[in-house]
Amino acid sequence: MLKVEGAAKTFNPDSVNEVQALRGIDFKVEAGEFVTVIGSNGAGKSTFLNSVAGTFMLSGGSISIAGKDMTKWPEHKRAANLGRVFQDPLLGTCGSLSIEQNMALALKRGKRRGLGLGVKARDRKLFQAQLETLGLGLENRLADKVGLLSGGQRQALTMLMATMTRPDILLLDEHTAALDPKTGRKILDITDAVVRRDSLTTLMVTHNMNQAINMGDRLIMFHQGTIILDISGKEKKGLQVEDLLERFYTLRGEDVATDRMLFS
Amino acid sequence: MISLYAFMGAIEQGTAFGLMVLGVYLTFRVLDFPDLTVDGSLPLGAAVSAVAISNGYHPLVGMGIAVCAGFIAGAITGILNTKFKILHLLASILTMISLYSINIRIMGRPNMTLLGADTLIDQFIELSGLAPHFSTPILFALISGAALLALIWFLKTSFGLAMLATGDNPEMITSLGVNRDMMIIFGVGLSNGMVALSGALVAQNQGAADVNMGIGTIIAGLASVIIGETLFGKPNVTRAMLAALLGSIVYRIAIALALGVRLGDFAFTPSDLNLVTAALVVVALVSPQIKSGLLKRRAA
Structure with a gap:
């Protein structure tokens, strides 16, 4: 479903602020796979997700989604195939528009937006049915402005909007990091249910190792712009936080070693 | 107080x-796009329609061409901003300045x-059989009312909904597959098409098009929007647009009143209006901060 070959991204090339965020990533995801993505700050996990989404173009390498080479496609064109939920709950929805208007916008993902009525009566039934699955009582508040909702409610709505047209790939970028733990768990439950129900190909970036271990069928770890760990199947099921931490510490030890070598 | 004649005049202008x-x-x-192109696209509409009308075209044809010309001017501002990454304010100033030269060339x-x-006004007077100071406001009210309804309908369509979202949350609307650049180019174009149509009406009303008639347009427009929001509220987009149109009428009435003020030897002249309007906009923009500042102090 997703095939990334030699993906490289350098920010501010040829300047003192040059950052090599991705250094030649080769990565394949099969249809229906649920991959969790971890790594420390600046490891390249968000850069990777954004390069799949097309927020910026790669410096090198290629990305193909559902068999199509999309390396040069602009963000809005790729969006037809992608569902996205951001870390900031305010980013995924329009606060000044109503719940039904937001959902109508999402229903037209990747389709032509013409001069027909934006929110059609028959769509409202669909929206209500979808909102009921959240169990947040939003199905009775179709005309309410989204700005009135809490962060958790907005993020739940964004989940629905990202998945209602069944995207080829669902990209979740630390989508529970800005929520309180209880709301975050609720959103994770919704995520798991939706991804399983529609067998969505999913990439979920998270800071939380427990989440990365407990969710999904495959786990990858980024470090300094490369994927250093790729665990799936049985090994993933038996994985413990300690195992992951050990890998982290091993890496950090290596870092210290190289720094010492450089400066001594 | 103002006379009925002055009141009808305010409605006409408003x-x-x-x-x-x-x-x-x-x-x-x-769109959340501060656009100063309007200071140039208003006289552009006036110039284009004046040339068309004085060359014997039907006024409606002249107004149609004015809308197209305004749309192009706005779209250029949009392109300068989105494709060439020029700051929106600067992009619109560049177009506005260029239009000064272009407008003189046109005329x-x-x-x-x-x-x-x-003019359309003459034709409507003939058609309605009413006195000019009644028929002109009616004609203009009909045209701007129709434009208001069209805009309300437009913002309820799928396309219009995407435009509403573009100004509110560009990241979100891009992630839903909308080309934000195209939305801005089209939206600023549409806006300036309406401004140019306004210019065409004003020119026919004043009996002349003038390259300097656009000075202060943006400030008058902002003042009207703010007055409308303050007096009539903005619970939703439909109401807010109606409020903006009503705000425009109230603004012209306020100006008519201001021009009638006499304090001893002092009286406002029409050339003072830009200063008065700018002061009004500053007060309107600053008062929410002052209000919240006062509330905070009271709470402390």
Whole structure:
């Protein structure tokens, strides 16, 4: 479903602020796979997700989604195939528009937006049915402005909007990091249910190792712009936080070693 | 107090400039794009329609061409901003300044009279059989009312909904597959098309197009939008647009009142209006901060 070959991204090339965020990533995801993505700050996990989404173009390498080479496609064109939920709950929805208007916008993902009525009566039934699955009582508040909702409610709505047209790939970028733990768990439950129900190909970036271990069928770890760990199947099921931490510490030890070598 | 004659005049001006105010609402409030192109696209509409009318075209044809010309001017501002990454304010100033030269080229001189030409106003007076100071406001109210309804309908369509979202949350609308650049180019174009139509009405009303008639348009537009929001509220986009149009009328009435003020030897002249309007906009923009500052102090 997703095939990334030699993906490289350098920010501010040829300047003192040059950052090599991705250094030649080769990565394949099969249809229906649920991959969790971890790594420390600046490891390249968000850069990777954004390069799949097309927020910026790669410096090198290629990305193909559902068999199509999309390396040069602009963000809005790729969006037809992608569902996205951001870390900031305010980013995924329009606060000044109503719940039904937001959902109508999402229903037209990747389709032509013409001069027909934006929110059609028959769509409202669909929206209500979808909102009921959240169990947040939003199905009775179709005309309410989204700005009135809490962060958790907005993020739940964004989940629905990202998945209602069944995207080829669902990209979740630390989508529970800005929520309180209880709301975050609720959103994770919704995520798991939706991804399983529609067998969505999913990439979920998270800071939380427990989440990365407990969710999904495959786990990858980024470090300094490369994927250093790729665990799936049985090994993933038996994985413990300690195992992951050990890998982290091993890496950090290596870092210290190289720094010492450089400066001594 | 103002006379009935002055009141009808204010309605006439308020509705003629009302189209411009709706255009300003579209860029400032819907697209969140501060667009100064309007200072140039208002005289552009006036110039284009004046040339067309004095060359014997039907006034409606002249107004249609004005809308197209305004749309192109706005679209250029949008392209400068989105494709060439020029700051929106600067992009719009560049277009506005260019339009000064272009408008003189269009007319062949800095101003052009429409005296004796067969304007839409003349035709409507003939058609309705009413006195000019009644028929003109009715004509302009009909036109700006129709534009308001069209805009309300437009923002309820799928396309319009995407435009509303573009100003509110560009990241979100891009992630839903909308080309934000195209939305801005089209939206600023549409706004300036309406402003140019407003200019065409004003020129026919004043009996002349003048290259300097656009100075202060943006400030008058903003003042009208803010007055409308303050007096009539903005619970939703439909109401907010109606409020903007009504705000335009109230603004013109306020100006008529201000021009009637006499304090000893002092009286406002029409050339003072830009200062008065700018002061009004500053007060309106600053008062929420002052209000919240006072509330905070009281709470402390």
